[in-house]
Amino acid sequence: MIRIVESFYVKSAVEPADYPASAYAEFAFAGRSNVGKSSLINMLTNKHLLAKISRTPGKTRVLNFFLIRWKDDKAQQQGFMQFTDFPGYGFAEVGLAEQEKWRVMIDKYLNMRPQLKGICVLVDIRHSADPKDKVMLEMLRKRNIDHCVIATKADKIPKTKVKATIQSLAKQLNLQDKEIIATSSEKNIGLEDVLAWFEARLT
Ligand SMILES: Nc1nc2c(ncn2[C@@H]2O[C@H](COP(=O)(O)OP(=O)(O)OP(=O)(O)O)[C@@H](O)[C@H]2O)c(=O)[nH]1
Numbered sequence: 457m458i459r460i461v462e463s464f465y466v467k468s469a470v471e472p473a474d475y476p477a478s479a480y481a482e483f484a485f486a487g488r489s490n491v492g493k494s495s496l497i498n499m500l501t502n503k504h505l506l507a508k509i510s511r512t513p514g515k516t517r518v519l520n521f522f523l524i525r526w527k528d529d530k531a532q533q534q535g536f537m538q539f540t541d542f543p544g545y546g547f548a549e550v551g552l553a554e555q556e557k558w559r560v561m562i563d564k565y566l567n568m569r570p571q572l573k574g575i576c577v578l579v580d581i582r583h584s585a586d587p588k589d590k591v592m593l594e595m596l597r598k599r600n601i602d603h604c605v606i607a608t609k610a611d612k613i614p615k616t617k618v619k620a621t622i623q624s625l626a627k628q629l630n631l632q633d634k635e636i637i638a639t640s641s642e643k644n645i646g647l648e649d650v651l652a653w654f655e656a657r658l659t
């Protein structure tokens with residue numbers, strides 16, 4: 457099992473020419489504004505100020521790149537990977553022009569990042585599937601980009617309801633139950649499941 461031993465913010469970028477040049481395996485985090493993308497990155501890296509957590513939705517309008525050093529003590533392996541924090545999508549206050557900018561930026565990233573190994577699409581475990589999440593998943597399916605869904609804020613529903621909620625979400629999103637990982641950045645739930653998903657795609 458890998459664990460993250462060090463993490464650094466590398467840079468923010470909009471255009472491919474400005475992406476960091478490294479070729480490490482990369483994983484990206486997408487989802488509606490406020491769903492908990494930055495908080496999840498902070499939980500995974502155990503650095504609570506790494507990805508800025510905003511209380512104002514829709515603040516992040518750029519791609520934020522992070523360099524991650526991982527280690528597997530048992531297998532005596534170590535290496536690097538990168539995380540990309542996407543700006544949130546789907547906020548009503550954001551005008552059409554902004555939404556279009558977002559779409560173009562994500563489109564370029566998906567097309568021009570060969571080291572991209574997978575995308576985590578985050579959804580709030582308390583809400584039913586959003587049309588914007590369906591559009592995102594459709595974009596990934598069309599391009600054959602490996603992805604999983606992360607149901608965030610699992611601490612906000614009773615533990616006994618988690619399984620049924622995941623089943624219901626899976627049905628709505630046309631996925632199998634095991635393609636959805638429940639997490640809580642507040643209560644440190646799901647950390648190992650997410651790391652295992654990365655590990656399986658690292659080599
Ligand atoms: N209870 C609980 N709150 C959470 C969890 N994850 C995130 N939050 C809260 O949800 C709010 C939004 O979290 P962010 O991590 O900033 O969300 P984001 O998806 O990065 O938002 P944008 O960058 O605006 O797209 C913050 O107030 C967090 O504290 C969680 O697992 N449990």
Ligand SMILES: [Mg+2]
Nearest residue numbers: 493494508516
């Ligand atoms: Mg964020």
